[in-house]
Every structure is written in structure tokens, then in C-alpha cells.
Amino acid sequence: MPLVRKLSAFVALSAEEISVLESLRKRRRTFVAGRDLVHQGQSDQTAYILMSGWACSYKILADGQRQIIDFQIPGDFLALRSVLLHMSDHSVEPVTDIEVTEVLKSDLLEAFAQTPRLALAIFWAASRDEAMVVEHLVGIGRRDAAVRVAHFLLELGARLSLVGMGDKAGFACPLTQYFVADAIGLSAVHVNRVLRQLREKGLLTFRDGIVRFDDYDRLVEFAQFDAAYLDQIGPLLA
Amino acid sequence: MPLVRKLSAFVALSAEEISVLESLRKRRRTFVAGRDLVHQGQSDQTAYILMSGWACSYKILADGQRQIIDFQIPGDFLALRSVLLHMSDHSVEPVTDIEVTEVLKSDLLEAFAQTPRLALAIFWAASRDEAMVVEHLVGIGRRDAAVRVAHFLLELGARLSLVGMGDKAGFACPLTQYFVADAIGLSAVHVNRVLRQLREKGLLTFRDGIVRFDDYDRLVEFAQFDAAYLDQIGPLLA
DNA sequence: CGGGCGGTTGACTCCATTCAATACCTGTGG
DNA sequence: CCACAGGTATTGAATGGAGTCAACCGCCCG
Numbered sequence: 058m059p060l061v062r063k064l065s066a067f068v069a070l071s072a073e074e075i076s077v078l079e080s081l082r083k084r085r086r087t088f089v090a091g092r093d094l095v096h097q098g099q100s101d102q103t104a105y106i107l108m109s110g111w112a113c114s115y116k117i118l119a120d121g122q123r124q125i126i127d128f129q130i131p132g133d134f135l136a137l138r139s140v141l142l143h144m145s146d147h148s149v150e151p152v153t154d155i156e157v158t159e160v161l162k163s164d165l166l167e168a169f170a171q172t173p174r175l176a177l178a179i180f181w182a183a184s185r186d187e188a189m190v191v192e193h194l195v196g197i198g199r200r201d202a203a204v205r206v207a208h209f210l211l212e213l214g215a216r217l218s219l220v221g222m223g224d225k226a227g228f229a230c231p232l233t234q235y236f237v238a239d240a241i242g243l244s245a246v247h248v249n250r251v252l253r254q255l256r257e258k259g260l261l262t263f264r265d266g267i268v269r270f271d272d273y274d275r276l277v278e279f280a281q282f283d284a285a286y287l288d289q290i291g292p293l294l295a
Numbered sequence: 296m297p298l299v300r301k302l303s304a305f306v307a308l309s310a311e312e313i314s315v316l317e318s319l320r321k322r323r324r325t326f327v328a329g330r331d332l333v334h335q336g337q338s339d340q341t342a343y344i345l346m347s348g349w350a351c352s353y354k355i356l357a358d359g360q361r362q363i364i365d366f367q368i369p370g371d372f373l374a375l376r377s378v379l380l381h382m383s384d385h386s387v388e389p390v391t392d393i394e395v396t397e398v399l400k401s402d403l404l405e406a407f408a409q410t411p412r413l414a415l416a417i418f419w420a421a422s423r424d425e426a427m428v429v430e431h432l433v434g435i436g437r438r439d440a441a442v443r444v445a446h447f448l449l450e451l452g453a454r455l456s457l458v459g460m461g462d463k464a465g466f467a468c469p470l471t472q473y474f475v476a477d478a479i480g481l482s483a484v485h486v487n488r489v490l491r492q493l494r495e496k497g498l499l500t501f502r503d504g505i506v507r508f509d510d511y512d513r514l515v516e517f518a519q520f521d522a523a524y525l526d527q528i529g530p531l532l533a
Numbered sequence: 534c535g536g537g538c539g540g541t542t543g544a545c546t547c548c549a550t551t552c553a554a555t556a557c558c559t560g561t562g563g
Numbered sequence: 564c565c566a567c568a569g570g571t572a573t574t575g576a577a578t579g580g581a582g583t584c585a586a587c588c589g590c591c592c593g
Contacts, residue, residue: 098523116433119519124433141415141422146429146524169415173408177379180407180418184379187425191384194432195354195362198480202581233539242436244582249541281357285336286384440549471571482550487573534593541588551578556571563566 059132059220060106066219066289067181074175077168081106084159088151095136095149102162105135110155111231114147115239125240127189128152128213128232132220137183140165153231181288188286197242205241206251207280210261210268215284227261227269297370297458298344304457304527305419312413315406319344322397326389333374333387340400343373348393349469352385353477363478365427366390366451366470370458375421378403391469419526426524435480443479444489445518448499448506453522465499465507 061075070078085108088094095101097116107129114135115125126147129135139145140162169176192212196205213230217223234252238245255261260276262269270276299313308316323346326332333339335354345367352373353363364385367373377383378400407414430450434443451468455461472490476483493499498514500507508514 116429118433118437122437124436126429126432138422138425141419142426142524142526144523146426146526166411166415169407169418170411173404176407176414177404180421181379183418183421183425184376187376187421187428188380188384190425190428190432191354191364194364194428194435195356197432198362198435199356199360235539245539246541246583247581250581253541285382286380288380288384290381473571483571484551484573485549488549491573536593537591539588539590541586543586544584546581546583548579548581550580551576553575553577554573555575556573558571559569561567563564 058108059130062220063132064178064182068174068178070175070178074172074178077172077175081158081160081164085156086159087154087156090151090153090155093148093150094157095139095145095147097146097148098144099139100144102140104137104140104160104165105157106160107131107133107135108156108158111152112149112155113152113236113240114149116147123239124242125236127186127193128236128240130213130217130220130222134160134179134182134186137179137186152236185288188288192286193241202243202247203251203254204280205243206237206248207255207260207276208282209237209241210263211270211276211280211282212284212287214268214270215287215289219287219289225270225273227267230263230266230268296346297368300458301370302416302420305423306412306416308413308416312410312416315410315413319396319398319402323394324397325392325394328389328391328393331386331388332395333377333383333385335384335386336382337377338382340378342375342378342398342403343395344398345369345371345373346394346396349390350387350393351390351474351478352387354385361477362480363474365424365431366474366478368451368455368458368460372398372417372420372424375417375424390474423526426526430524431479440481440485441489441492442518443481444475444486445493445498445514446520447475447479448501449508449514449518449520450522450525452506452508453525453527457525457527463508463511465505468501468504468506 058078061070061078064070109131112129112135113125114127114129115123117123135149135157136145168179189212196208200208214223214228217228222228234248235245238248252263259271260279261271296316299308299316302308332343347369350367350373351363352365352367353361355361373387373395374383406417427450434446438446452461452466455466460466472486473483476486490501497509498517499509
């Protein structure tokens with residue numbers, strides 16, 4: 058499963074640990090695209106592991122504007138933070154139809170007490186998520202629109218590669234330009250303009266649900282993309 | 296110590312757990328203002344607890360621009376993320392002279408294995424940090440300059456209150472307008488202009504290192520500030 | 534066939550940046 | 564004692580990047 062694949066980039070999991078993860082198979086649930094599975098302010102204290110499909114976590118402001126915090130792809134946690142906090146500080150919406158497995162608060166506490174290495178791996182995943190949010194913050198705060206879009210798509214590509222859903226040629230992307238706009242703090246109109254620029258420069262093409270990197274190396278250069286923060290360089294703990 | 300005070304907002308720590316924290320007293324170090332104690336890219340895997348003074352974590356872009364991710368005040372962790380990741384994804388600079396205690400990676404692993412509740416408290420602190428970063432992301436992405444500045448200062452005030460260093464009247468603030476600008480993704484010039492607006496509206500005054508909330512309630516209304524994400528509403532675990 | 538959603542493009546507007554000049558304070562050295 | 568430099572704060576004028584408004588297209592689907 059994608060989570061095992063992702064966590065293996067950090068710790069080499071033992072057979073026992075993998076079986077703990079596999080045992081979650083029973084609590085599998087599905088949600089349809091567009092219907093939130095977690096609401097900002099709710100106090101469920103349940104997290105999920107995304108098994109298939111894409112989701113996004115976001116916050117709504119009082120005036121109705123939306124800021125997407127990040128997208129989640131298979132292998133990612135959903136609403137992990139809300140397990141520790143009193144209530145969820147954000148909402149989660151499936152971008153496509155999704156399959157998830159529930160992770161109850163009690164599971165997490167158990168993991169902490171009984172399988173410290175697994176707990177550590179989860180902490181790693183949380184740290185990596187935070188590093189991604191930080192990188193988004195930097196992008197929105199200091200990068201101009203074109204670089205921001207390019208950087209965003211390169212990051213998605215790198216993350217998808219880790220779970221075998223993309224490579225340097227590109228990836229299948231179910232996002233509309235509105236999703237992209239809400240994620241990187243631009244208007245959808247401007248995202249469209251920027252995508253045109255990038256296409257005309259021969260850097261990337263986003264069309265019909267496919268992101269194609271037309272010139273990966275030049276794109277990386279253009280976006281100043283350094284994947285170090287994704288921490289995908291191999292197991293730290295043997 | 297401020298960390299105990301902060302963590303107590305989440306879990307009621309036992310005498311034993313408090314003594315574990317207090318035992319860190321030996322590894323105390325000091326750093327002078329302006330000299331980074333953690334560099335982006337280094338792989339020390341050491342974290343710190345800030346005992347006194349202010350620090351900030353930031354990233355530098357290739358073109359020299361800086362984005363401050365967050366400020367840390369007494370009781371906060373510094374570079375906690377870099378313990379789990381292969382290398383630090385950000386730098387940490389003391390804003391004032393600071394005192395810290397070192398937390399080695401081994402300490403953290405031990406805490407996970409031996410004092411699960413303390414590990415949980417640390418996980419809570421990390422989740423809260425992430426929630427703050429997320430709120431900054433939302434601010435930079437979707438709030439206009441005036442609201443952003445107001446929101447930022449209200450958050451700092453709320454955080455400082457938790458460790459007894461501020462209240463609804465205001466707080467002592469060692470930040471220059473340049474720090475504020477780098478934190479909220481504006482230019483220093485514009486921060487200055489916005490501060491004038493806020494002052495002229497009778498909302499807040501930032502002068503001579505003092506932030507004074509001239510009309511706290513109206514300011515909260517203006518900034519749409521909802522402190523829920525700071526999760527300061529009291530212990531979750533008895 | 535009509536409606537809705539997503540994408541595309543142009544014209545105009547505006548918020549924030551940049552450039553620039555001035556003021557103020559502190560510490561330093563002549 | 565005063566001149567000077569460096570850092571910070573303040574304000575004005577010009578510029579520009581991104582938003583808003585609006586129109587139009589293509590496609591899918593009921």
C-alpha cells in the first residue's frame with residue numbers, strides 16, 4: 058500500500074510493523090468527490106489514511122474566500138493534526154472519489170506506546186507534511202505567480218513519483234485551475250494566464266487532466282525547485 | 296518554566312514528567328541576537344527549547360529574499376522538525392539574545408519509548424506549531440495587508456499570554472518592522488503604512504518595542520481573529 | 534438542446550512594491 | 564563636544580503584478 062511505500066523512505070519497517078498497518082484494512086471507507094469528510098471546527102479526533110484518489114485540506118475565511126493548505130495523494134494522512142488538537146482547524150474535501158482507512162485516536166496512542174518506531178514514522182510523516190506547508194508559505198509569500206505555479210506542480214510530481222504515480226515526464230492530475238488557484242493564493246484567471254506562459258516557454262503543459270513536463274531540467278531551474286524538503290533521499294533508520 | 300506552562304494547556308503533566316523536563320536544565324546554552332543557531336541544510340538533528348528571548352525560523356530563497364515562517368517565544372521548540380527529517384529545511388535566528396536547552400534526537404526517541412504521554416505532549420506542540428504555520432499560510436494567501444498585520448499581532452499576543460508575557464492590553468515586542476514584513480510577506484515600507492492606518496483607526500499602536508491594543512475587541516473583529524487554532528482552551532487529557 | 538462547469542482571453546482597476554528622500558536615535562571616534 | 568555612520572522609521576510618487584469584470588468557447592450530460 059502507498060503508505061508503506063512512503064514510510065519506507067524514512068524507516069525500514071519490520072514485518073510486524075507492516076502488518077500493523079495492513080491490519081487497518083478493515084476500517085475502510087469511501088467518500089465521493091466534493092463532499093467534505095472533515096469540517097473545520099468539528100471535534101471528531103479521527104484521522105484517515107488516503108488509499109486512493111486525491112483530497113485537499115482547506116480553510117474558509119469569514120468572507121467566503123478559500124485557502125487550500127495542501128493536496129493529499131495516496132499514502133498521505135488526512136486530518137492528522139485534528140487528532141491531537143481539541144478540534145479540527147481545517148476541512149478536508151475529496152477532490153475525486155476516494156478510499157480511506159480510519160485511524161482512531163486510540164490507534165495512535167497505542168502506536169505510540171507499543172510500536173515506538175511506527176510512531177516515529179508517523180511523526181516523520183507529520184514533519185514532512187509540515188515542511189510542505191512551510192514551503193507553500195514561502196511560495197505564496199515570496200515567489201511570483203509563474204514560479205509559484207511551476208514549483209507547485211513540480212512538488213506534486215515529486216510526491217507522486219514516491220508512490221509510483223508520476224515521473225519526470227509528468228503525471229495525471231485531476232485538479233481544476235480553480236483548485237490550483239485556491240492552493241497557491243492566486244485567482245483562477247491568473248493561473249490560466251500563467252499556465253499559458255509556461256506552455257509558450259516550452260516548460261510544461263497542463264491539459265485534459267495531464268501535467269506534462271516539457272523540459273524538466275529547465276523547469277526545475279526556472280522554479281528554483283529543490284526537493285530536499287520532501288526528505289525523499291532514503292531511510293534514515295536502518 | 297514556560298514549556299511546562301504551555302504543555303499544561305494540553306496534558307496535565309505528572310510530577311515525573313515535569314521532572315524529566317526539568318532535568319534538561321543542564322544542557323543550557325546561550326546565543327546572541329542575529330547569529331543563526333541552525334542553518335538551512337545542516338544535518339545536526341538537534342532541537343532546542345527556548346527558555347528566554349525571541350527567535351525566528353526562516354527560509355532564504357536563491358534570489359536573497361527571506362520568508363520568516365514563524366517567531367518562537369519562551370516555551371517553544373526550535374528546529375523540532377529537523378530532528379525527524381534528514382536535514383533542517385530552515386534556519387533559526389535569535390531575534391534577541393536567547394537561552395535555550397538542547398534536546399538531542401536520542402532524548403526524543405527515549406521520550407517516545409519511555410514516557411508516551413510526554414511524547415504525546417510534544418506531538419501536540421508540533422501540531423499546534425503546524426496549525427500556526429497553516430494560519431499564516433491562509434493570512435498570506437487570502438488576507439489583505441491591514442488584516443494580516445492585525446491578525447499577526449493578535450496571534451503573538453495570545454501566544455505570549457499563555458506564558459504570562461502579555462495580555463489584552465498589549466505586549467513587549469522586540470521585532471523591527473523588517474521582521475514583521477518578512478514574516479507576513481509584505482515590504483517593510485508597506486508594513487509601516489499599515490501600522491499607521493491601524494493607529495489612526497484607534498486599533499493598535501506599535502511603538503518603541505511595545506504593541507498596545509488600543510481597542511482589543513474592535514481589533515479582533517477587524518482581523519477576524521479566532522484563536523481556536525491555538526488550541527489554548529485547556530487540558531484535553533486529564 | 535439547453536444548462537453548467539471549466540477553460541481562455543481582453544480591458545480596466547487597484548493594492549502593494551519600488552525608488553527615493555528625510556528624520557531620528559545610538560554608538561563611535563576625532 | 565560634535566561629526567559621522569548605520570540601523571530603523573516615515574512619507575511621497577511612480578510603477579507594476581495580480582485581481583476583477585466580462586465575454587466567449589467547448590464539452591459533458593441530463
